[in-house]
Amino acid sequence: MSKFDVIIIGSGFGGSVHACRLAEAGYKVVVLERGRRWAPEDYPRNPDDAWLFDVDEPEHQNGWLDFRYFKDMSVIQGAGVGGGSLIYANVSIDAKPKAFEKGWPNAITYKTLKPFYERAFYMIAPETLPDNQLTPRYKLMKEAAEKTNAIDRFSKVDLAISFDKDGRFPKERPASEEAQKTFINKHGQKQGYCVHAGNCDIGCKAQAKNTLDLNYLAIAEKHGAEIRPLSIASHISKTTEGYTVFYHKLANGTKTKLALEAKKIIICAGSLGSTELLLRSRDEFKTLPKISKSLGQKWSSNGDFLTPAFYEERELSPSIGPTISAAIDYLDGSDGGAEYFVEDGGFPDVLSNLIRSRQKHKHPFSWKTKILKKIARPFSDGDPLEGMMPWFGQAMDGGDGRLYYGRNWLKPWQKKLKLKWDVSKSKLGIEGLIRAHKRLSKHTGGKVVVPFTWTLFKDLITPHPLGGCCMADDANDGVVNSEGEVFGYSNLYVSDGSIIPRPIGLNPSKTIAAIAERNVEIIINKDDITFSV
Ligand SMILES: Cc1cc2nc3c(=O)[nH]c(=O)nc-3n(C[C@H](O)[C@H](O)[C@H](O)COP(=O)(O)OP(=O)(O)OC[C@H]3O[C@@H](n4cnc5c(N)ncnc54)[C@H](O)[C@@H]3O)c2cc1C
Numbered sequence: 001m002s003k004f005d006v007i008i009i010g011s012g013f014g015g016s017v018h019a020c021r022l023a024e025a026g027y028k029v030v031v032l033e034r035g036r037r038w039a040p041e042d043y044p045r046n047p048d049d050a051w052l053f054d055v056d057e058p059e060h061q062n063g064w065l066d067f068r069y070f071k072d073m074s075v076i077q078g079a080g081v082g083g084g085s086l087i088y089a090n091v092s093i094d095a096k097p098k099a100f101e102k103g104w105p106n107a108i109t110y111k112t113l114k115p116f117y118e119r120a121f122y123m124i125a126p127e128t129l130p131d132n133q134l135t136p137r138y139k140l141m142k143e144a145a146e147k148t149n150a151i152d153r154f155s156k157v158d159l160a161i162s163f164d165k166d167g168r169f170p171k172e173r174p175a176s177e178e179a180q181k182t183f184i185n186k187h188g189q190k191q192g193y194c195v196h197a198g199n200c201d202i203g204c205k206a207q208a209k210n211t212l213d214l215n216y217l218a219i220a221e222k223h224g225a226e227i228r229p230l231s232i233a234s235h236i237s238k239t240t241e242g243y244t245v246f247y248h249k250l251a252n253g254t255k256t257k258l259a260l261e262a263k264k265i266i267i268c269a270g271s272l273g274s275t276e277l278l279l280r281s282r283d284e285f286k287t288l289p290k291i292s293k294s295l296g297q298k299w300s301s302n303g304d305f306l307t308p309a310f311y312e313e314r315e316l317s318p319s320i321g322p323t324i325s326a327a328i329d330y331l332d333g334s335d336g337g338a339e340y341f342v343e344d345g346g347f348p349d350v351l352s353n354l355i356r357s358r359q360k361h362k363h364p365f366s367w368k369t370k371i372l373k374k375i376a377r378p379f380s381d382g383d384p385l386e387g388m389m390p391w392f393g394q395a396m397d398g399g400d401g402r403l404y405y406g407r408n409w410l411k412p413w414q415k416k417l418k419l420k421w422d423v424s425k426s427k428l429g430i431e432g433l434i435r436a437h438k439r440l441s442k443h444t445g446g447k448v449v450v451p452f453t454w455t456l457f458k459d460l461i462t463p464h465p466l467g468g469c470c471m472a473d474d475a476n477d478g479v480v481n482s483e484g485e486v487f488g489y490s491n492l493y494v495s496d497g498s499i500i501p502r503p504i505g506l507n508p509s510k511t512i513a514a515i516a517e518r519n520v521e522i523i524i525n526k527d528d529i530t531f532s533v
Contacts, residue, residue: 002261004030004226007245008268009233009277012083013509014496015268016216017120017516022266023223025524030260031225032247034232034273035079036062037213038086043203045350053079058232059248059255064202068272070419073301073401074461077270081229082213084270084509088463089200089323090160090209091343091507092126094514096331103298103399103502105473105482108515116517120510123215125186126158133169133196135321136314137344140389144440145328153329157343157507159322160210161200164193173198173320173349179206188222189214198319199348231258235280236265237287242491264523266484267469267494268516271299272403274498275468276417278479278486279405284415290488292475295468296403299419300503302464303395303429305454306345307437309446311387318390319349330436331396331505338395338432341506342440345392389446391437394464396505398425403468423458429505430460464508469494470501484519495519 005027008015015031023029035053036042043064044051050063065087068075078087094117097110129138138156145154164181177199179192194208207214221227230250237244242263248255267274278295281288323346333339406418423430434450441448453459472478475487484495495516497508504511 004028004260004262006030006264006266007032007243007260007262008266009245010034010083010267010269010273010496011081011212011217011227012078012085012268012270012496013212013512014516015083015266016085016212016220017513018266018268018495018520019220019225019227020123020216021517021520021524023220023225029220029225030262031220031227032231032233032245032260033081033227033229034058034062034250034269035081035229037081037227037229038064038203040203040205040207043199043205045202059250059253062230062250068417070421072423072457072459073419073421074459075272075465076461076463077272077465081227082211082217085160085209085212086203087201088509089346089507090126091324092121092124092158092160092510093507095504095506095508095511098331099502099504105471105478107482108471113511113514113518116514116521117510119517120513124160124210124510124513125162125215126160126210127163128156128158129322129325130163130165130167133163133167133194133321135169135196135325136316137318137321137346137389138325140314140316140444141326141328141344141440144444147443148439150328154326155329156326157324159325161194161322162191162208162210167193169321170196177205179208185210185214187215187218189218194322196321198321198323198346200323200346202348202350233269233277235277235285235287236267236492237281237285238489264491265493267492268496270496271465271468271498272417274494274496275299275403276405278469278494279403279417283405288489288492292479292487294470294472294475294477295479297467298399298470298478298501299401299403299465299467300399300500301397301401301426301460301462302466302503302508303340303397303426303433303505304462304464305393305395305430305433305460307391307434307448307450309389309391309437309441309448311389311444311446313445315386316389317386318346318388319385321346323347324392327393327506328436328440330432335432335436338429338435339505340393340395340429340433340436342391342393342433342436345390347390389441391440391448393433393436394505394507395426395429395433396503397429398422399467399502400425401467423460464497466497466500466503466508469498471499472501483522484515493519493523
């Protein structure tokens with residue numbers, strides 16, 4: 001008999017919420033997470049660090065990010081204990097009430113989710129960028145909103161970042177990524193305040209990001225939940241009592257086959273991960289044959305798009321400060337029906353980080369460090385792309401992609417996750433967003449360069465995949481019900497970005513967490529489980 005009541009697969013926004021609430025309620029919980037448990041000193045900085053997670057060879061490459069290339073669409077996701085919170089740009093905001101008007105099961109409305117958004121807000125504790133730390137990109141956004149008569153659409157966004165109220169925005173790149181001041185957060189975890197190092201997406205060494213390992217997962221572990229990193233689930237089968245999860249333990253370049261049983265399984269492996277797990281279980285191992293035919297459908301990129309603009313006279317320093325700080329909201333569709341949400345963007349300055357890391361840790365005077373410094377010098381002593389504004393944002397796309405399990409043409413004896421994506425129904429929103437990027441740049445003296453990947457090929461990259469195991473009122477329309485339970489399989493749940501049945505047109509992590517808060521409350525309230533001792 002298994003010693004666990006519940007197995008949770010994945011430790012991102014869905015998995016962390018479930019682990020926390022179920023452990024608090026007294027369930028014996030185990031979390032299987034394919035990625036590592038990252039510590040700040042291990043965040044990737046050097047070229048030979050663990051940057052990539054390779055789903056084909058996870059025993060050899062289980063690094064920071066999982067980049068998947070499908071035809072006309074690439075997807076970026078995090079991998080590690082804390083899931084996408086490790087890599088994300090910290091924007092933690094509600095979806096608009098309008099996003100719930102159609103496409104959802106009847107039980108899900110903005111009103112029903114509101115108390116759960118509040119719970120997620122309490123746990124993640126987001127803040128807005130303080131007025132004494134406004135970034136040049138924030139100032140440009142505000143000016144652009146004023147000059148385009150959109151100031152009433154402009155606002156700061158909530159960020160899962162801890163700011164020092166007495167802090168300031170640095171005049172130049174901070175010499176150190178480490179925190180200058182630390183504190184103990186409301187969950188008893190040590191964090192530091194934001195030093196504006198600009199490394200939100202590659203791991204914040206100051207620990208200023210309120211990542212899930214510092215809130216939900218910390219509470220889960222305090223209540224006895226066991227987290228098993230480097231444990232990648234392969235498929236699930238039904239038993240008389242519950243389910244078996246078959247998984248591989250990754251260690252020292254090897255994969256070891258293992259299995260765990262529990263009465264209840266919560267699949268939280270993200271839009272691609274959860275869909276793939278169920279596709280494999282239904283179609284390859286044939287262990288869950290009754291899963292709905294709609295598995296894989298209504299997949300959305302959430303309309304993410306980035307347009308760089310170049311300014312001759314401005315220092316925008318996109319690699320200093322929080323990646324995103326503010327938004328201009330056109331989700332009301334007033335721009336010719338296109339619904340979109342413009343944000344400022346940013347990115348880590350990988351070169352400066354590399355030099356800093358080599359100086360600090362290894363080879364301060366080595367010939368490689370000296371060469372790197374020479375290469376970096378012409379880019380000024382600050383930011384190599386200091387006049388660049390990465391206009392970013394999301395749009396309502398068509399939400400009509402389909403994930404499926406198809407032949408791997410490089411290894412024809414194997415199958416792999418594939419995506420069927422047609423951009424036609426997504427063009428209205430995405431072109432509206434690009435138009436806004438152009439308009440905002442034009443009114444502030446910038447020159448946009450729309451990526452040729454869009455102008456020539458209509459290819460997209462998304463960090464916000466949604467759908468695949470969608471919520472619905474019946475199995476003809478989706479894979480799980482309005483509580484996340486898989487149609488045809490009681491006690492088997494999915495709760496993460498894969499159950500969101502449509503694009504929401506803005507950053508989705510808080511909505512995923514709120515829905516998980518609702519689902520897990522329903523599980524706990526109606527459960528008649530006999531707890532193992
Ligand atoms: C660069 C970047 C920036 C982003 N910025 C923002 C932002 O500012 N705001 C926002 O709201 N969203 C942002 N996102 C998106 C956000 O990270 C995701 O929407 C969110 O993490 C999805 O939550 P989830 O629970 O569905 O999945 P995830 O958080 O991805 O968690 C799924 C977990 O399951 C694990 N897993 C997958 N397959 C398996 C398996 N077979 N076995 C075991 N474990 C498995 C994964 O390693 C992962 O840890 C960003 C994403 C990226 C890549």
